[in-house]
Amino acid sequence: MAPAVELRGITKRYPGVVANNDVTFSVRRGTVHAIVGENGAGKSTLMKILYGVQRADEGNIWVEGTEVSLQSPSDAIDAGIGMVFQHFMLADNLTVLENVVLGAEKLHGIGDRARAEIKRISAEYSLDVNPDDLVAELGVGKRQRVEILKVLYRGAKILILDEPTAVLVPQEVEELFDNLRELKSEGLTVIFISHKLDEVLSVADSITVLRRGATVATVDPKSVTARQLAELMVGSELPSPSTEESTVTAHEVLAITNLTLGSSDGREILGDVTLTIHAGEILGIAGVEGNGQAELVEAIMGMREPSAGRIMLEDTDISDWHTREIREAGVGYIPEDRQRHALLLDAPLWENAMLGHQTQKPNVTGVWVNAAGAKAEAERIVAAYDVRTPSIFVTAHSLSGGNQQKLIVGREMSHTPRVLVAAHPTRGVDVGAQAAIWHHIKQARREGLGVLLISADLDELIGLSDTILVMLRGRLSGEFDPDVVTAEELGAAMTGAA
Amino acid sequence: MKAGLRRLGLAMAAPVLAVLVAFLVTSLILLLAGDPVVAVWTQLLTVPRPRLIVAIINGASVFYLSAIAVAIGFRMNLFNIGVDGQYRVAAFAAAVFAGQGWLPGLLNIFVSLLIAVVVGALWAGIAGWLKVSRGVSEVISTIMLNAIATGLVSFLLFKVADSTAGSNVTSTKLVPPSSRVPGFALIPGTPNRVYGFVLLAALVGVAYWVILNKTRFGYDLRATGRSETAAVASGVNVKRMVLTAMLLSGAAAGLVGMPLLFGQDFSYGTTFQPGLGFAGIAIALLGRNHPVGIAFGALLWSYLEQQSNGLQIKAGVSTELVFIIQGVIVLAVVIAYEVVRRAGLRMEQRNVARQLDSDQPGYTFTQGAPV
Numbered sequence: 019m020a021p022a023v024e025l026r027g028i029t030k031r032y033p034g035v036v037a038n039n040d041v042t043f044s045v046r047r048g049t050v051h052a053i054v055g056e057n058g059a060g061k062s063t064l065m066k067i068l069y070g071v072q073r074a075d076e077g078n079i080w081v082e083g084t085e086v087s088l089q090s091p092s093d094a095i096d097a098g099i100g101m102v103f104q105h106f107m108l109a110d111n112l113t114v115l116e117n118v119v120l121g122a123e124k125l126h127g128i129g130d131r132a133r134a135e136i137k138r139i140s141a142e143y144s145l146d147v148n149p150d151d152l153v154a155e156l157g158v159g160k161r162q163r164v165e166i167l168k169v170l171y172r173g174a175k176i177l178i179l180d181e182p183t184a185v186l187v188p189q190e191v192e193e194l195f196d197n198l199r200e201l202k203s204e205g206l207t208v209i210f211i212s213h214k215l216d217e218v219l220s221v222a223d224s225i226t227v228l229r230r231g232a233t234v235a236t237v238d239p240k241s242v243t244a245r246q247l248a249e250l251m252v253g254s255e256l257p258s259p260s261t262e263e264s265t266v267t268a269h270e271v272l273a274i275t276n277l278t279l280g281s282s283d284g285r286e287i288l289g290d291v292t293l294t295i296h297a298g299e300i301l302g303i304a305g306v307e308g309n310g311q312a313e314l315v316e317a318i319m320g321m322r323e324p325s326a327g328r329i330m331l332e333d334t335d336i337s338d339w340h341t342r343e344i345r346e347a348g349v350g351y352i353p354e355d356r357q358r359h360a361l362l363l364d365a366p367l368w369e370n371a372m373l374g375h376q377t378q379k380p381n382v383t384g385v386w387v388n389a390a391g392a393k394a395e396a397e398r399i400v401a402a403y404d405v406r407t408p409s410i411f412v413t414a415h416s417l418s419g420g421n422q423q424k425l426i427v428g429r430e431m432s433h434t435p436r437v438l439v440a441a442h443p444t445r446g447v448d449v450g451a452q453a454a455i456w457h458h459i460k461q462a463r464r465e466g467l468g469v470l471l472i473s474a475d476l477d478e479l480i481g482l483s484d485t486i487l488v489m490l491r492g493r494l495s496g497e498f499d500p501d502v503v504t505a506e507e508l509g510a511a512m513t514g515a516a
Numbered sequence: 517m518k519a520g521l522r523r524l525g526l527a528m529a530a531p532v533l534a535v536l537v538a539f540l541v542t543s544l545i546l547l548l549a550g551d552p553v554v555a556v557w558t559q560l561l562t563v564p565r566p567r568l569i570v571a572i573i574n575g576a577s578v579f580y581l582s583a584i585a586v587a588i589g590f591r592m593n594l595f596n597i598g599v600d601g602q603y604r605v606a607a608f609a610a611a612v613f614a615g616q617g618w619l620p621g622l623l624n625i626f627v628s629l630l631i632a633v634v635v636g637a638l639w640a641g642i643a644g645w646l647k648v649s650r651g652v653s654e655v656i657s658t659i660m661l662n663a664i665a666t667g668l669v670s671f672l673l674f675k676v677a678d679s680t681a682g683s684n685v686t687s688t689k690l691v692p693p694s695s696r697v698p699g700f701a702l703i704p705g706t707p708n709r710v711y712g713f714v715l716l717a718a719l720v721g722v723a724y725w726v727i728l729n730k731t732r733f734g735y736d737l738r739a740t741g742r743s744e745t746a747a748v749a750s751g752v753n754v755k756r757m758v759l760t761a762m763l764l765s766g767a768a769a770g771l772v773g774m775p776l777l778f779g780q781d782f783s784y785g786t787t788f789q790p791g792l793g794f795a796g797i798a799i800a801l802l803g804r805n806h807p808v809g810i811a812f813g814a815l816l817w818s819y820l821e822q823q824s825n826g827l828q829i830k831a832g833v834s835t836e837l838v839f840i841i842q843g844v845i846v847l848a849v850v851i852a853y854e855v856v857r858r859a860g861l862r863m864e865q866r867n868v869a870r871q872l873d874s875d876q877p878g879y880t881f882t883q884g885a886p887v
Contacts, residue, residue, distance in 0.1 A: 321748060342751030351749065359749040362742040373739065374750040382732050389730075408871035415861065416868040 020083030022047040022176055022207040023068070023099075028077035030063055037063040038074070039231040045176075045224070047082075050198055050208045052218040052239075055228035055251055061211050064228070065178050068209075069101045070094040081176070100174025102165045104181045108153045115149040118168050125171070139170050143200050158306075159190035163197065176207045183217055187306055188476075188509035195221045213251075215244040227251055251449065265298035266484050270332070271468035272318075272349075272437045277327030279313055279492075287313045289493045291327070295437065295468040300459070302471045302483030302500070306512050310492035311472045312354060315441050318470070319351055320344045331437065345374055350435035352426055352443045354472070356419070360426045363415040367407060370414045371396035371429050378433055395432065403428035404454060420451025427455050431462055438462065441472040456482060476505045488512055523860075530856045531802060531809075534849035535816075541844045542837070555831035560823045566705035568822045573702070573710050575818035576811075577717040577775050578789070582796025583814060584724050585768035587805040589654075591728060592741035592761050598643055598658025599769040600793025601665030606636035607773025608669045608688070611784030612676055614777065615689030624695040629774060636770020637763045639665065644762025648755040654762065662793075673784070687785025697778040713775035720768060721807040737761060769793065798846045804853065817842065 021044040028041040038060045045051040055061050066072040068079065070088035079086055081097045088094050091101070108117050118136055119128045126132040136149040145163045153161065162182060169177055179198075183191045198208050198221055212218050218225055219239045227234040227250045234250050242250075272295040279288035288310050295301045305311050316322040318329060320341040329337045336344055345351065351374065353359035361370055372381035372392045380391030396410040403424045407417055414422060423443070430438060440459065444452040459482060463469060473479050479486055480500045488496040488511040496511045539557075546553045564572060582599055589596035596602075610632035619627055643661055646652040677686045699709025728734035740747040740757050748754055772792050773784070781788060799817055803810030824838035 319749070340751070340753060341748065342753070345751050353749050355745075358743065358745045360746060362739055362746055364742055365738075369735070372735075373746065376732055376735050376739070376750065385731050385733065387730055387732060387735050406872050408868055412864055412868055413861075416865045 021045055021080070022082060023209070024080040025064075025068070026078045026080070028064065028067060028074045028079070030060075030067060030072065030074050037231050038067070041077070041228070041231070041233050043226045043233055043236050045207055045209060047207055048202055048205050049223040050202055050210055050221055052210045052212060052222035052225045053228060054212060054215065054218055054225060054247065059228040059251070060231040061228055062180070063231075065101070065180060065209075065211060068094070069099060069178060095172050095174065098173060098175040099178065100169030100172060100176070101178045102162070102169055102180065102182060104184055106161050106165055108161060108164060110152075110154040112153060113149065114147055114151050114153060114156075114164050114167075117153055117164060118149070118171050122172055125173075135171065136167065139167055143170065143197065143204060145197060157190075158185050159193055162186070162194065166197065166201075170206075174206075176209065177201065178209045178211070180211050181213075182210070183212065183214060185307075187513050188506050189513065191217060215247045219244060219247070248449065264484060265464050265466075267297045267299075267466070269297040269466075270294050270330075271297050272470065273330040274318070275328045275330075277314070277317060277329065278325050279310075279317055279322060280325045287492050288317065288324070289491075291492075291494055293487060293494065295470060297436075297466040297468055298463055299484045300463055300469040300471050300482050302473065302479040302486040303489050304473070304476065304479050304486055304498075304508050304512055305489035307474060309489050309512075311489055312441070313492075314489070315351075315354070315439055315470075315472060318344075318439055319349070342377065346377060348434065348436040350430035350433070350438040352423075352430055352438070352440040354441035354445070356422055356426060361414045361422060364413055366411045366413060367400070367405075367417075367425065368393045368396035368410040371399050371410070371425060373429070375429065375433050399425060399428035399432055403431075403458065418448070420447035423447045424451055424454060427458055431458060435462075435467060438467055438469045440469060442474060443471070444473075444475070444478060476508055479508075480505070522863075526856055526860050527804070527809075530804075530852035531812075531849055533852045533856075534802075534845050537848040537852075538841050538844040541848075542841050545840060546833070546837075551833050552831055556827065556833050556837065559826050559830045560820070562823070564819070564823060566703045567708050569703050570706055570708040570710055572815065572818045572822045573714065574775065574779070575821060576814040577711055577714045578772060578792055579795050579799055579814035579817050580717045580811060581720055581768060581772045581775075582792045583799035583803060583810045584720055584796075584807070585765050585772065586793075586796045586800040587803070587810060588724065588761060588765040588768060590741075590800055590805050592737050592757065593744070594758065594761055594765070595655050596640065596643070596658055596762065596765045596769075597655055597797065598640060598661050598665075598793070599765070599772070599796050600791065601658070601662035602636045602639045602766045602769035603772035603792055604669050604788070604790075605639045605665045606632040606770035607777055607788065608673065608784045609635040610770075610774065611688040611691070611777055614691045614695060615783060617689075617692040617695065619695075621694040624692070625697065625778060628695075628777075629771070632770040632774055633767045634770070637767040640762045640766020640769065641759065644759040644766075647762070648758050673786070687781075687783040687787075689783065691778065691782040695778070696782060697775075699779060711775040711779035713779055716771065716774060720771060721811065724768075725807045733760075769796075772796070798842060801846055802849050816845075 024044040026042050028038050030038040041064060053061050053064065063072065067074045068088070070091045070093045073089065079088060081099070086093070086097045088097065115133055115136060119132045126135045133149045136147065139145065140147040145167055147160065147163055147167050153164065156164065166177065182194060186194060201208055210218070210222060222239050224236060225239055225247065226236045227247065229251060274291055274293050277288055277291040278286070281287050291314060293301065303311055313322060317324045320339050324337065327337070328335060331347055331349065334347065336347065357363060362373060372395070375381055380388060380395050382388055393410060399405065400407060400410060405425045405428065406421050427443065443459065444455050447455070459469060471479065471482060480503065483500045486498040486500050486503065486508070487494050488498065488508065490512065498508065543553050546556055582603065585599045586596055610628040613631050614624055614628040617624065639661060643654045643657040646657045647654050673686055673688070676688060697712035699712055702710045728738060736747065736752045736757060739750060740752055740754055744754055773788065776789055777784065795817060799810055799813040803813035820838045820841060824835040827833045827835050827837060
């Protein structure tokens with residue numbers, strides 16, 4: 019039997035970068051085939067090529083034994099390839115039916131015939147999707163199933179799922195995997211892109227590892243461990259996420275009491291949040307995104323005005339302070355969205371290295387920018403935090419995400435902060451940068467820094483935190499000891515199931 | 517500094533490209549209209565006579581101030597279309613005061629300049645205040661304020677007009693001779709003099725550069741222009757920054773009419789040069805908000821205007837042709853800058869990737885240096 023999909027010698031070059039270099043692998047029919055690799059390893063480019071969004075410079079694609087030329091997504095759909103994107107493409111104010119038929123009206127019309135077809139697909143693959151539900155009322159897991167149904171409705175026999183678990187809590191991940199097994203048993207083929215190795219090992223029948231644009235190996239999940247897989251991805255020995263001795267002291271550096279924040283339409287965004295961070299402590303906050311974590315960070319940083327409550331930085335009440343005063347008082351800040359909140363992408367690195375500290379030495383002298391001082395400081399940060407760049411004069415834009423983040427971490431650590439507010443500090447960075455950033459945070463904690471760590475990566479939270487609080491609908495709903503808690507327990511608390 | 521040279525080359529590529537495109541498009545239009553292409557360019561490209569050189573420099577100094585006023589806004593993503601209204605209101609107020617001659621000589625000039633700066637700033641401040649307090653787009657409010665300025669100034673001009681002038685030109689009282697700014701006899705071969713206030717324009721240009729590039733305030737302003745969200749997270753009070761930038765832009769706009777008032781017209785009247793604010797927008801775009809770039813842009817603008825005067829006689833083509841040239845230049849330059857910007861970005865990313873590749877063969881990874 020011919021493989022469902024076969025790629026031979028796929029090469030794609032961008033100016034100065036080879037995104038894919040002689041990628042070759044084949045996917046058997048009726049299997050879940052995982053593609054793993056670090057950020058920037060070329061997974062996304064490869065999938066775009068397979069979905070006809072981009073064209074390869076070299077190489078051939080074979081589907082069910084015939085060579086195909088995919089010039090556009092509609093070619094891919096004709097060849098039976100469908101893609102479920104990481105970010106859902108659904109219109110909230112339409113029903114499931116309307117979303118599914120949108121753009122595919124010719125297949126089964128837009129009325130009862132389409133409704134019947136949706137019900138049939140839903141039943142066949144146990145997707146549990148009702149065509150007349152309003153998408154706005156569906157949870158994340160269900161929305162994802164609607165996306166899968168959309169692809170099946172268009173006749174796809176091969177499904178590409180791009181980081182499908184990034185938006186799900188552990189329970190929903192299990193449900194998704196059940197669905198995938200269902201699809202597989204019906205003879206469909208699933209290509210699953212991920213960098214979460216445990217998940218890949220549990221669901222995939224075969225795993226292809228990409229590194230620096232090239233296929234390193236295709237392995238059988240039964241014969242490898244997560245650690246071996248990670249080493250294939252990175253190409254070297256991994257640092258072990260060793261738990262360290264507690265450095266928590268009795269000295270409170272940040273104390274928040276009864277912090278409440280209302281939105282303009284009267285909804286409560288944060289309710290009665292009370293927490294304390296001690297010197298040498300990393301306090302982790304777990305939660306499904308959108309449950310008030312971002313707003314909590316913004317309230318601490320003075321970017322939002324709380325409607326009630328108090329924020330104390332050691333002995334000083336900073337509740338009413340402006341962002342600049344808070345930063346000058348020694349609160350470091352690693353924002354969630356580095357490109358929007360932490361960098362001036364068009365500005366040179368040395369100007370970025372002083373952002374957020376543009377009132378502090380050595381960056382300024384009185385009202386004047388001390389360019390020489392700021393440049394020397396930038397050189398120091400680049401060297402000490404291993405920011406890979408040819409010079410401090412290139413724009414922030416030209417660096418990779420990991421190097422941008424190392425620059426940000428370095429800059430925030432360089433002004434002797436008492437408290438560090440870190441929102442998703444290793445999101446979207448490669449494994450190497452992630453290890454370096456963890457190392458720096460742990461190092462600072464040993465030296466007495468108090469850290470508020472917000473993260474969607476439960477392993478990161480469990481590995482770094484001294485205490486984990488769970489946030490649900492704007493309130494703190496539970497406290498866990500990272501030494502004993504499991505990802506499942508946290509997931510249950512995050513969804514309110516516990 | 518090879519990188520510096522390349523950057524300069526990139527910076528020059530866009531305006532040169534734009535001027536070339538304008539040359540071609542204009543030639544095409546002339547051809548289509550059956551006008552004498554060669555005669556037009558001969559007239560426009562002939563070496564200007566000394567008298568015209570003086571006029572070009574004088575015109576450029578006024579354009580320069582206007583473009584700087586616009587550029588201050590541009591640097592933080594504020595589109596101050598209202599420079600046109602701001603400079604007229606300010607020039608009128610200064611002219612009324614200076615014409616009274618309450619203060620002697622130099623002091624009169626100083627106080628008049630101060631009044632122009634304050635009035636211009638306040639007029640622009642209305643738009644700034646509306647933006648920060650009510651969220652009104654400065655584009656809309658400054659356009660409206662331009663219209664209001666036109667009406668207000670005509671109305672007030674009629675009230676204070678110097679009735680003894682005996683002509684049908686309505687204007688404020690003449691500035692006393694002791695308070696006029698003498699010109700420089702820079703260009704030989706003509707009795708005409710270059711405005712003394714060319715120095716004012718240069719001074720404003722230097723101040724603009726120093727404040728923006730060398731001060732903390734300038735850093736905050738540029739940061740806000742590049743990314744408002746990042747500026748907020750870094751501690752910039754964006755509302756205050758919007759208001760301050762608008763006030764500064766208006767203050768610079770207030771100076772636009774001053775070379776004319778103290779160096780040529782000595783009063784504000786119905787014939788006071790209009791439209792300077794809009795020319796400023798075009799020139800700021802052309803000069804890429806850079807003080808030196810703007811100087812070249814202002815000179816080019818003024819050159820085209822002065823050289824166009826002979827078009828009707830020498831080539832039988834309407835002087836309005838220059839507006840076409842200017843318009844095409846601006847359009848082309850905006851496009852060219854974007855093209856060059858992207859090319860530059862690609863080039864830089866490629867260079868960074870290549871340099872990193874040659875630095876680090878293979879994939880190494882460290883745990884970061886110990887702190």
